[in-house]
Amino acid sequence: MDRDAELVAAVRAANPAAVAKALADGADPDSAASRFTVTVLSEAASTGRLEIAQLLVNAGASLRARRPQYQSPLRSAVSNGHLDVVRLLVDRGALKAEGTDRGSLLATAIAATRHRPQAAALEVLRYLLELGAEAAPGEESPIVQAVLGSAAPATIRMLLGHGADPSSRRSDGTPALILAARRGDHAAVDVLLTAGADPNAVDGYGHTALMHAIERNERAVSTALLLAGADHAGALEIAQGWQRQNVQFQLGEMSVGLDDVPITRTAVRLHPTGYELRGDPAEFRRWGQLIACAAEELGDDEWETRTGTPYALAQTVAYRFVDDPAKSPTASWHRIELTRAELATVRQAFVELAYAVRATLPDGLGQEYVHDALDELNAQLP
Structure with a gap:
């Protein structure tokens, strides 16, 4: 050698x-x-x-x-x-x-x-x-780099602690706060607001971070901005135009509906018509049991009145969760494909069991399980 x-x-x-x-x-x-x-x-x-x-x-x-x-x-x-x-x-x-x-x-x-x-x-x-x-x-400025790179709050705080400007703008004039809001990064939004970023700064569209957050249904971001005193101007119209009913309540509306309000949109949103759920057969079986439990507790007429979905569909979906999951050919999980209507039925069953009916749940399943399952489902829905 x-x-x-x-x-x-x-x-x-x-x-x-x-x-x-x-x-x-x-x-x-x-x-x-x-x-x-x-x-x-x-x-x-x-x-x-x-x-x-x-x-x-x-x-x-x-x-x-x-x-x-x-x-x-x-x-x-x-x-x-x-x-x-x-x-x-x-x-x-x-x-x-x-x-x-x-x-x-x-x-x-x-x-x-x-x-x-x-x-x-x-x-x-x-x-x-x-x-x-x-x-x-x-x-780009360090703060903009950090936001665009989805840096952790500790990184952003480090930069701010060494003189970085929380009101930094990208080269096209977009404030870092708006970049974080558009990406749904509520932690970065909170750090920038705490450091003094202007919650009402606008971009080239004349839109604020709150308006962008509402368009993208980033509720944690819109909540942080509202708590920081973000101006409501234009926000309600955006919420109505996108039919963001939860945000409309946040903005003080006492009643909301499916509004048909024309707005200038700065986002293109996907609208899935089907979903693939991945998990283990035992977990799918528990979901099927809960759907069946909710449907049986309410009965045919009350189920359809309260959820707006067919009772027969709820029964079908409950059986599908037990019978249809198939092992993935390339991974260890099992999977089941649902239409948007079927997934809506699943969610409605969980909502009823979590907040409305007081049914006797299947053995081994408590209210905590129902709430946890609903929270995880909500977190994944667009």
């Missing part, structure tokens, strides 16, 4: 003594396993091998990326949350050697808190912010 190959093997074996020996024997500190791989310093940086990284840097290893498409040693350490290695490389001048063709180091650190969420990733982000790291020319 030649000296360079010995160095590569020693780095991959995480053996500092072998690395020191290979370097002393004349191995190239910029060695790589092949011309298609990164240097040994980048490998050491990506795995957090501080002692090995020190040996390589002391031996004169390059701080630059081997090729433009590869990560530099510093970026590798940032991406993987290795603060000690980041500090070492920065102390040795890696910031001056770092290019921006792959975006800023700050952008890499922000992304790392999502892709490799760990406390160390936040510490690397904090360190770079304390060094004065900024977005590269042409990049």
